[in-house]
Amino acid sequence: MSTTMGTTRVFNVHARNWSTQASSSDSSGSEKNDDNEKKLTVSSYWGVTPPSITKADGSAWKWNCFRPWEAYQADTSIDVKKHHTPVTWNDKFAYWIVQACKYPAHLYFQRKHIHHAVLLETVAAVPGMVGGMLLHTKSLRRFEQSGGWIKALLEEAENERMHLMTFIDIYRPKWHERALVFAVQGVFFNAYFLAYLASPKLAHRITGYLEEEAVSSYTEFLNDLENGAMEDIPAPAIAIDYWCLPQNSTLKDVVRVIRADEAHHRDINHFASDIHCQGHELKEYPAPIGYH
Structure with missing residues (x-):
């Protein structure tokens, strides 16, 4: 507990037992209190008592999808223009796969950056989860450690998911966009799963190039915000707490930190592919855990 508390830096976390009785007798809120009472009764019965978390200013921490110790300040100094030049057949194949997927997306969304970002993040969160899952099962089968790569890839997947949670606070996809996400994710998940089974070096290279395109997309997004082509609205509250902003x-600040995250994912996946290309396994090299 003390170790976790030490990592919060900007937040104070206070844990106390939750009451299993409704705290208000107001009839207008009785239904809500009944729901809360049921939830707390279940947690109390099983001994899983959720902590009451507050910010440094004493206000309640309202995010269940992440905790204060998972918040961080993005490294926006990272080089967003880096590009892995495809040299080998493996690299060229991965590069052209990404290029073939890029143009239909640009044609469909054009300058609708937020719409594009929502679809992009539903896809970008898949590789880390698939790679982490397959490394996890491999570690179990072989009775060996993973060098931290399981955690690193799952950390990447969670970070991409938080990008999506940020954007849906700004824009809710229409039914046809949800249908598109459902179809694209279904195809991409299975295709990436098979690709990773067949060749991890190819799968990580594909992800590296996908992240390069993500960096480019967010750069265009940022440019339109800076030149006034899009309204620079206030940043969502979830983004302010997640990136300690x-x-x-404003939205411009959010796009800047998300772009930095994508650049980190780009470097990690190209690094992972290079490890495989040189005939090594990921476990032989320490994973960049906590790169945020």
């Missing part, structure tokens, strides 16, 4: 931050 100032309270007066």
Whole structure:
């Protein structure tokens, strides 16, 4: 507990037992209190008592999808222009797969950056989860450690999912966009799963190039915000807490930190592919855990 508390830096976490009785007798909120009472009764019965978490200013921490110790300040100094030049057949094949997928997306979304970002993040969160899952099962089969790569890839997947949670606070996809996400994710998940089974070096290279395209997309997004082509609205509250942004931050600040995240994912996956290309396994090299 003390170790976890030490990592919060900007937050104070206070744990106390939750009451299993409704705290208000107001009839207008009785239904809500009944629901809360049921939830707390279940947690109390099983001994899983959720902590009451507050910010440094004493206000309640309202995010269940992440905790204060998972918040961080993005490294926006990372080089967003880096590109892995495809040299080998494996690299060229991965590069052209990504290029073939890029143009239909650009044609469909054009300059609708937020719409594009929502679809992009539903796809970008898949590789880390698939890679982490397959490394996890491999570690179990072989009775060996993973060098931290399971955690690194799952960390990547969770970070991409938080990008999506941020954007859906701004824009809710229409039914046809949800149908498109359902179809694209179904195809991509299975295709990537098979690709990773067949060749991890190819799968990580594909992800590296996907992240390069993500960096380019967010750069265009940022440019349109900076030149006034899009309204620079206030940053969502979830983004301010997740990236430890100032309270007066705007969408431009959010796009900048998300772009930095994508650049980190780009480097990690190209690094992983290079390890495989040189005839090694990921476990032989320490994974960049906590690269945020």
